[in-house]
Amino acid sequence: MEIQPIGYVKNELKKPEHVKNAGEIISKIVIDKKFESGLYKIEYQKFIDVIFHFHQSGDFDLVGPIFTGETRGVFASRSPRRPNGLGVSTVRLLKQEENILIVSGLDAIDGTPVIDLKPADFSFFRQNNEDDDLPLHNPRFNIEKHISRGETKQLLKMAGQIHGHFCPGLAMGVIAAVNGMQRFKQISDGMEKILAIVETNNCFADGIQYVSGCTFGNNGLIFKDQGKNAVTFATRNGKGFRIRGRNDLRQTIGRLFPEFETLFDEVIVKRNDNPEKQKLFNEESRKASFGMLELDFSRLFVTEEENVKVPPYAPIEESLQCDECGEIFMASRGKNRENRNICNKCLNVHHPFLDGYGIHCT
Ligand SMILES: [Zn+2]
Numbered sequence: 365m366e367i368q369p370i371g372y373v374k375n376e377l378k379k380p381e382h383v384k385n386a387g388e389i390i391s392k393i394v395i396d397k398k399f400e401s402g403l404y405k406i407e408y409q410k411f412i413d414v415i416f417h418f419h420q421s422g423d424f425d426l427v428g429p430i431f432t433g434e435t436r437g438v439f440a441s442r443s444p445r446r447p448n449g450l451g452v453s454t455v456r457l458l459k460q461e462e463n464i465l466i467v468s469g470l471d472a473i474d475g476t477p478v479i480d481l482k483p484a485d486f487s488f489f490r491q492n493n494e495d496d497d498l499p500l501h502n503p504r505f506n507i508e509k510h511i512s513r514g515e516t517k518q519l520l521k522m523a524g525q526i527h528g529h530f531c532p533g534l535a536m537g538v539i540a541a542v543n544g545m546q547r548f549k550q551i552s553d554g555m556e557k558i559l560a561i562v563e564t565n566n567c568f569a570d571g572i573q574y575v576s577g578c579t580f581g582n583n584g585l586i587f588k589d590q591g592k593n594a595v596t597f598a599t600r601n602g603k604g605f606r607i608r609g610r611n612d613l614r615q616t617i618g619r620l621f622p623e624f625e626t627l628f629d630e631v632i633v634k635r636n637d638n639p640e641k642q643k644l645f646n647e648e649s650r651k652a653s654f655g656m657l658e659l660d661f662s663r664l665f666v667t668e669e670e671n672v673k674v675p676p677y678a679p680i681e682e683s684l685q686c687d688e689c690g691e692i693f694m695a696s697r698g699k700n701r702e703n704r705n706i707c708n709k710c711l712n713v714h715h716p717f718l719d720g721y722g723i724h725c726t
Pocket residue numbers: 527529530531533534567
């Protein structure tokens with residue numbers, strides 16, 4: 365076995381001795397430049413496991429005293445005198461400055477070689493409430509964190525907050541968007557850097573909007589009224605890929621969630637609004653949507669690279685007051701006639717609108 369350090373620790377601990385207040389000690393973990401890109405998206409981790417080498421402790425004792433005086437076996441202690449001299453600490457990540465991580469709680473001395481880093485996983489123990497506190501500097505922090513960890517279940521739960529119910533369509537949107545966003549080396553900040561082009565205005569589109577952050581309101585969402593369960597994600601250089609539901613999607617859902625399929629036909633297609641049936645349908649729909657998260661991506665979607673013609677950033681338009689109705693309107697949505705500003709509404713101009721039937725004109 366051959367191990368090469370990825371970096372080293374820099375802090376005030378100069379002597380190898382037991383540290384009582386590790387939680388208060390601030391350390392820098394300096395990562396070798398050649399491994400720096402391995403830190404991509406690490407800022408979304410609150411806690412990191414640091415694996416390091418006890419480079420100053422020579423031999424090992426299988427049984428010996430620990431710092432309290434109690435005798436224990438080496439594997440029942442955190443003693444540095446171990447057969448393989450490896451230390452593991454879970455630290456809090458305070459800040460990242462390029463190849464340097466600033467952490468608290470690392471009980472390793474100055475100069476300690478670092479072998480590996482990984483996100484600490486408390487998922488087996490934790491009742492997760494951390495979504496309650498949104499950091500204001502990046503309102504999408506929790507969403508990006510779940511994307512980078514592939515936590516589709518969390519994201520589906522959260523997407524349900526805007527969609528109002530859980531259904532396979534919403535789950536599909538979440539799955540597609542997680543896959544899409546994971547391919548980009550940048551995050552979505554609602555400023556049109558990442559665009560989502562959706563081809564349907566159904567449940568799928570809400571999963572896309574929630575996870576990708578490309579929305580109707582921030583112009584990151586482009587709607588092509590083609591009635592297909594498909595979305596193309598692209599960055600401003602036009603490099604993108606289209607993710608489209610497989611042709612046998614309906615059959616897959618029907619086969620895996622037959623109760624959902626039957627109730628869908630009764631409650632949604634035939635509009636049978638019996639409240640008991642409705643309740644049962646909601647339950648089956650929820651089961652099916654979370655069940656879909658367990659499926660392989662390739663069972664649901666086909667992906668192709670695509671070059672996208674990226675529209676310029678949305679214009680910032682002048683606001684005018686209509687001389688007919690007195691309301692304020694965007695300059696492009698009206699005309700100046702005989703020195704009077706008139707809005708499209710007062711001009712009786714046909715305007716397109718979007719509803720459940722797609723885009724049409726008045
Ligand atoms: Zn839905």
